[in-house]
Amino acid sequence: MKKLLSLAFAATLTFSSCSSDDDAGDMGTNVDLNLTAQRSDNYINTAALPQAILNYVSTNYPNNTIKEAEIEDNNNYEVELNNGTELIFDQQGNFLGIDDDGDDDFGDENIAPGDLPVNIRNFITTYFPGATIEEAERENNGNFEIELSNDAELIFDADGNFLGRADDDDNDDKDDDDIEVSELPQVIRDYIATNYPNNTIIEAEREDDNTFEVTLNNGVELKFDSDGTFLEAEDHNGDDDDDDDDN
Template identity: 35%
Template sequence: MNINKTIFGTLAAVFAAFIMSSCSDDIDLGDSNQMTIEASSLPRASTATVETYFSGATITTAKKSNTANIYGSIYSALLSNGFEIDFNEQGLWTEIESEKDIAIPDQFLDGELPTIFAYLNANYRDNFVVELERERSGYTVELNNGVDLVFDQEQNFIGIDLDENDDDEVRIAYEELPENSRNFIAANFEGATAITVKKETDNRVVSYDVYLDNGVKIEFNQEGNWVEMESKRNQDLPMSILPQNVAQYIAQNYRGFVLTEVEIESNGRYSLELVNRITRQDVELEFDANGNFIREDN
């Protein structure tokens, strides 16, 4: 046996292990886009957020990405109390997640999102927030019961997502929405901005949910054609989206009513909900695939 070769091989192995160990302290090997940094290297605004709203917690791990994600996140901080907070390049928070499914502190919600905090106190007093996302034009709030609430930039309530199992949903950029879907929005909701866009895959069938800042939620199918639409605020849906004979029937028989919800069912039928803004009366109408009136449900 060549002792010198054996010693050299052992030293080389030890040296290689040392190098890999040292690198793992600086780079997240699970994501080549991220590098571990000192907490002191985070923007001052980031550390101020932690100090102000998460008193008693320390930053156990801080990371920096080479490129921003869909929320604009560049920095990430893992706290000793189980929260992970992402920040943009300026240090403004973009995402907050409770790794241990505990409540995001009330003082954070009250200080950063007072109008949303008031809405939650009024409508979801028995639940608490476990995740926050600062979207391109608003906010998404996830509650501990799995419900997602969407708010616009001014913190006004937009809509609700009741899908408690969102493992098959991902946020995507508005530009990733099919082109004909974007053209439809531009043509029928001029001036409206998409707060959040979700892509859902169910049994290999893709669909898209788009929340607009005017209170309208639109669902598009895999081909990018709309299949369902509803308004959560006093935003009327345009009659122009309906077949001409359906719009004419409504104009002749339901004067003073506006369209607030419409769905194209799998058999091609149209289900509509109309509301009279003055009397608050609402009716549900059904038309066949050719636009012929079928029935009214009060």
């Protein structure tokens, strides 16, 4: 009798363990949160955009600057302005339209957090309990890309399985602080007005070390120290000027 009870108890433990493992698999208990996954679209420097795009933005949106730019895996460019407008261009820089309706007209679709697959929502609630979903997209490859309020970017496949955190090869300046042109020190604006009188500012950033980076509509990037002193210039072809040769 004792032997039968022992076997029954062992079987109960085994069943309980298997059931726990199955639940763990559903919730991704064994998931490595340090995994990285390639985004279907990658951030690129504004200065690296085709000149046709820079011209279009400066001509049609003269009072706006570029907040960020991405190249999609279908080779379209997505350019977000500081007023939230998202402009779509083809590989040659031809304007395709404004992506403002949430549909997948240009290869990706904005998704309301409540419309995400339940396993994605459960995953985020479990592993990022203090974060909220700021942006969710279904990309043209079927993957879901989720940006959280803590700046984490998570990639899930079409079935909602976690693939990893977003990994970008061209993401050097994504975390810099985009600022309005009016927020640039006056000495920087004066420098640009004097040395680049025929160009306009198309992007302005304050970097992590409090230096400034300004992109002009001709694709030239200007760098200034925290006091607004000019440091160097680099164009999108890779030509450099330092402070010994201002322009």
